[in-house]
Amino acid sequence: MKVTLWAIGAAAGASIAISAGLAQSDNPVEEYRRMLADPFANPGFLWVDEGERLWNEKRGPKNASLEQCDLGLGPGVLDGAYAQLPRYFPDVDKVMDAESRIVHCMVTLQGFDEAEIRRRAFSTRDRKSELEALVAFVAEKSSGHKFSIPLTHPKEKEAYALGEAVFYRRGSFFDFSCATCHSQDGLRIRLQELGNMRKQEDAARALTSWPTYRVSHETLRTMQHRMWDCFWQMRMPDLVHGSEVSIALITWLTKNAEGGELEVPSIKR
Incomplete structure (x- = not known):
């Protein structure tokens, strides 16, 4: 286990430290962002530690661990695996993201x-979600690796094309699409900057920071949750976890972010 005293202290005292820092700053918003970027104040690493425990523990009806799980680079190979997902898996004949x-x-x-x-x-x-902890553990093993997902199998190409179509598809009460907020430069909601996901640099900046600890949620969140939350904000029907649409959209976004270097778990508002 990697849990350290600083991580435990960070989880308990991050809000106090942030409040004190903001009170002394001439620019509270920038100070808040700076303090969020401090890895020593990131409780997300507690999820990484919990995910490592769950990964190695023998559990379930079969009393087995996940140590032989094949994430695309071979059974048990974790280093860099998250950075190469989503991808096609022959054993299930479909494209899967890390969570699925x-x-x-x-x-x-x-x-x-x-x-x-x-x-x-x-x-x-x-x-707490065990799955979110497991994703945090797996993703952290790709920190320092650059996104590079395969797009050679016909089903990988289909997923990419479907993801692009979903990105631009408008619907529901507001007649919104993902592109409404994420296809132009310089857009924002309140203090939140909205990246242009059609641009590699913006897509990389967004995708390389998930999974992330959400301070406002008081928990770690994954990319599947980010997709679900975006659909909810557009007042679309609930996006089913692990659905073909969710994986296709993640495939399109991740391919656009190719070359971006992962640094996870991050910490966000």
């Missing part, structure tokens, strides 16, 4: 029920 592949391993290796895993995929105020 981890769910697959929990089902096939450990015997857990897939519907129950997905039902509890996102943390709530009173319950």
